[in-house]
Amino acid sequence: MSCTTILVGKNASYDGSTIIARDDDSGSGRYDPKRFIAVAPADQPRHYRSVLSHVEIDLPDDPCRYTIAPNVLNNRGILAEAGANEHNVAMSATETIAVNERVLGADPMVELKPAHGEPGDVDHRDERPGGIGEEDIITLVLPYVATAREGVIRLGELLETYGTYESNGVIISDVDEIWYVETIGGHHWIARRVPDDCYATIPNQLGIDDFDLADAFGERREYLCSADLREFMAAHHLDRTMDAAPGHFNPRKAFGTATPKDHIYNTPRAWYMQRHLNPSEDWDSPAARHTPESDDIPWCRVPEAKISLEDVDFLLSSHFEGTPYDPYGTAGTAESRHRYRPIGINRTGHMVAIQVRPYAPAVNRTVMWVSFGSGPFTAAAPFYANVNDTPAYLRDTTPEVSTGNLYWANRLIAALADAHFYETSNAIEGFAESARAYGHRLVERTDAELREMTAQTSASESQESAGAAEITENASIATIARLQQSNEEMAEYLRTHVTKLLNDVLYTSSNLMHNSFAMSDRWN
Template sequence: MNYESACTSILVGKKASLTGNTMIARNDDTFLPLTPQRFYMHPAWKGEKGLHLKSPLNGFEADLPENGYRYNAVPNVDREHLGDYEESGINEKNVAMSATESTYGNERTLAFDPLVKDGLDEDLIVNMTLPFIESARHGVEYLGQLIKQYGSPAGNSVLFSDKDNVWYMEIVTGHHWVAQRIPDDAYAVAANQVAIQQVDFTDTDNFAWSEGIQEFVAEHKLNPDQSGWNFRHIFGTMNEKDRHYNTPRVWYAHHILNPETPEEPESAELPFIMRTSHRISVEDIAQILGSHYNETRFDPFGHGDDKDRLRYRPIGLNRTQNSHVLEVRDNVQEGLEGIMWLCLGYPEFSPYVPFYTNATDTDPSYSTTPLKMDVDADSAYWLHRTNSMLVESHYSKFVQGNRDYLTELYRRYRKFVYDTDNGASELSGKDLTKYLTEANYKVVAMTKAATKDQINQMIMEGINLSRLTFDMDKNL
């Protein structure tokens, strides 16, 4: 599988969010439009010896610790040929991880710390990290040790969060990386380009880095600036591909959340840390991750000329296999903290369904996905991709109905979370986990019914839109 130049990530500090909770979010974009995925709960394990992982892609292999926490993940269905790529989840310690945002180091730095061909790559990075970490900062440190031990075969950036902290970690060469804590009152966006800027090596509360990175940069004379230590300038790329493929996505996210910001889509100096005057909601993130330069001349569905409409790569794509918002809540009772808002269709047209992560199972329509389309299959992946394809096929005719469908679902999701939280007030331990597992089944059933109704409506309307028609006297 080729994940080159894919994904868009958004990170939100708890004071910058509408609910006062941390959120990390990402589009998992693949090279091909159809790479079926499933959503499942991986059970915890204790005292199990001999657990071993091996990548079918680059030959990386490693033993796993004997103990691991329960976590949820969204892997490929065809793991044997395409690799695991578990991508995202929240473990039972309420630590969230999303991996990875493909990121590219420049030739100057890679000359002296080249990528490691059989190192730890995206396909197994979640398996090797998420079951074993107890906080977002611990995630950075734990993965940093793995990269020191095994090396990295690609540039990979990783998102971590817990109820208090959000961290973004950029691995850009075979062994070197920097991570930055997102301030509580801020958000950040990244899109396949080194994002972190000035690093303060005296501020260990908000920055972490690979062993010897300062000496590495000094020894090989890699810092191009007269002053400061700008990670993006030292390790990142700034080329024509970045200006048309990467930076416009960051610009547009800023445009949505900070429309007053005077930025240019092709600027290499778009700020990483951003603040906005309003609090950011899950719906705001969904709007950004599904966007395609809406209401600008760069919108592929818009009315600009072809040169503008095809100038920049949009955020939401047909090859977005899943999109997710991982919310870790700080204002609820124990056991209710983790919610994964998961979208399996095109994020522009499909809902982000809220799943409580303190659960032991997922509805079979999510946990089991056929490799190929089967109209009789009960599959969330294929259901939502069918819905997305139909909306796009008659975009101007169907988009308003699709927005109404999504608006109503988000209203119902908010009420679902509120009611589920209240219904759990007397529960704890295994009883709470069982209750939340059943609640997840209920929200799937509700979503499935609404989506099938939406599909039926579009099919009936689409039949009436056929060009194979002819006006005739109904009395004939």
């Protein structure tokens, strides 16, 4: 998928959480409806077959419960895209990236080879399945891991065993760590842990710019990779390092691309995100070290201030505000305002920022901040991940247009407001601020109620130790029910206020139609 990713280490975030966030954008000319669902262990397949590549994989018999934001239509597979499981492991998959021709020559993609002819024909050849890809990864990994590191290892084993037919970046996090995995050709991969005091930005481009092979093949504290990566690189002369520290190399130069298309489509997005989070640097003058078309924008860096969910929501909805490249702006020229691909684009299906909070108990630790549709015209709202079911307003998205669900309501608002951006901006900004504020209050209130429920359960257990196990089980059921109630409250808030916003934007846009006429007959 065409996407933009920002990862926030726990010491770089405003409250000590790890935060992984990604826009999921459809390809040009396509709009994929999205939904938000919980998957019970009983609903997880035990034998998996990919829709696109036809690869078949037997899965373990002990999956856990997890919550995801997949496509509505199954024509290209599940495409779970973003999810969190009951062990508070979060994933976002995938960020489409690209590797260069040298890599593809050394380790080709594992593509589906259709059967030729009929069985019994002299030239008949059975179908050869392809590898795993975006449609498969969360489904194959998330239900079976209890830590982010376990997720990286499982994904790596799947890539080495089955290969892949596309280049992807995959994010896996827990309360302590964020790992970013990049696929290298058909069977190889690298992974780097985001430093705790840093954020990382990835705009559809192989991004890791430093890799420590000594650590990857030693303590494996910050770096992981496929078992034969060193031999693979040496055999095919892939390392282009000139000035890295001993044992280090630059994967972006070794494996990635730097084309004119990257300078239009990818690098400007990294430039803008880092411009926002490190504003004291020179980003705009002729002497600026990094421009929108620079190939050496760092993969990660320390921000100047701790990063909030509002920063994440703004950045993944942004369209180069405050620069000559804003398609809704007045600076620059008509050409500059459409020179680069914005982050908040018309084709966004959803943005999910997954927050794993160290100060919350395990049962309510993970919150998924979800928005559907084009980012500049909506806002992310919080939903607890550890639930058995999700609100119908987000779960039951229809394949066709309907104002009865969040995805299509937001799509309609964006399409109406786009042509009248400034006339509708006050209503949209007011909605976004109010929705996020309500979301923060709701989470704090729910957390407080859960603390009180836990205290009461502990008191009951101490008084009735013989029935402690039953008390604990009942408390767990009650806790998840309370999380689902909170999610329903958030969904109902959105239903009410998104409907009002649609009404306001429709009214404003109707008054600005080109065939409008102020005079009416005397009876009106």
